[in-house]
Amino acid sequence: MISVEQYLALSAVMFVIGVVGVLVRRNAIIVFMSIELMLNSVNLTLVAFSAYLGDVTGQMLVFFVMTVAAAEAAVGLAIIIALYRIRQTVNIDDINILKW
Amino acid sequence: MTLQAVLFYLLAAVSIASAIMVITRRNPVTSALFLVLNFFSLGGLYLTLHAQFIAVIQILVYAGAIMVLFLFVIMLLNLGDSQSLREVISLRKLAGVGLSTAFLLEIIYILGFRVSDFPAGEVTRGLEIGTVEYIGQKLFTDYLFPFEITSILLLAAIVGAVVMAKRKLD
Numbered sequence: 669m670i671s672v673e674q675y676l677a678l679s680a681v682m683f684v685i686g687v688v689g690v691l692v693r694r695n696a697i698i699v700f701m702s703i704e705l706m707l708n709s710v711n712l713t714l715v716a717f718s719a720y721l722g723d724v725t726g727q728m729l730v731f732f733v734m735t736v737a738a739a740e741a742a743v744g745l746a747i748i749i750a751l752y753r754i755r756q757t758v759n760i761d762d763i764n765i766l767k768w
Numbered sequence: 769m770t771l772q773a774v775l776f777y778l779l780a781a782v783s784i785a786s787a788i789m790v791i792t793r794r795n796p797v798t799s800a801l802f803l804v805l806n807f808f809s810l811g812g813l814y815l816t817l818h819a820q821f822i823a824v825i826q827i828l829v830y831a832g833a834i835m836v837l838f839l840f841v842i843m844l845l846n847l848g849d850s851q852s853l854r855e856v857i858s859l860r861k862l863a864g865v866g867l868s869t870a871f872l873l874e875i876i877y878i879l880g881f882r883v884s885d886f887p888a889g890e891v892t893r894g895l896e897i898g899t900v901e902y903i904g905q906k907l908f909t910d911y912l913f914p915f916e917i918t919s920i921l922l923l924a925a926i927v928g929a930v931v932m933a934k935r936k937l938d
Binding site: 670673674675676677678682684686687688689691692698700701702705708711712715716718719722723724727728731732734735737739740741742743745746750752753 | 773790799814834841861867875897922930
């Protein structure tokens, strides 16, 4: 029987891989994919606790997280397209138009 | 080793390997395809936890809809091998990796000392809670208000995406 700690450890490792992607990569699209990785690792935590505690609330939260992730992906990719149109790049070091 | 253990270790290995490939590949299309593999292995892990509905919408919504959007944008932007996108090893990146390692150690410390305080539960108790019937019944009774709010959120996201990606604001 797989214990809930093993699922939590897997999820922690995946979350940290996502953190490394956000901190290290400079391509805005890959940074965005790393954020999706982190969202998914948290979803795994929620489903593991849901199964462990026999409570459906965790799976409901995963359902709503997926909805928010879909909205976030649509708006975020639209922002990347708009940035590419004015700067011709997706390198986040070159995009500093919000910096004062 | 039981079948569940074999499946867990196999899917966990696939998901970690594909996650590492996502953040190390130079070409964004390769990264996106490894991310799809990662989502499929997560769908399998949800099945080992008896969350059938979540597993199916993981494949449909994440591997289907969201990743198609990613691939569409990558191909729309048509990023060549431009010099401005080359990744160099800098002090800041090493600091990022160091901080992430410290973060991983913190999480493992918390796991090692806190989770064992939970009451020992039976994972098999949740056999019926992952089914479409049970989730649908809960969704349209206890969680009806958040479900309706979600529709407003999605409408706002559609409007925002169209306004952002439009060629000219006039």
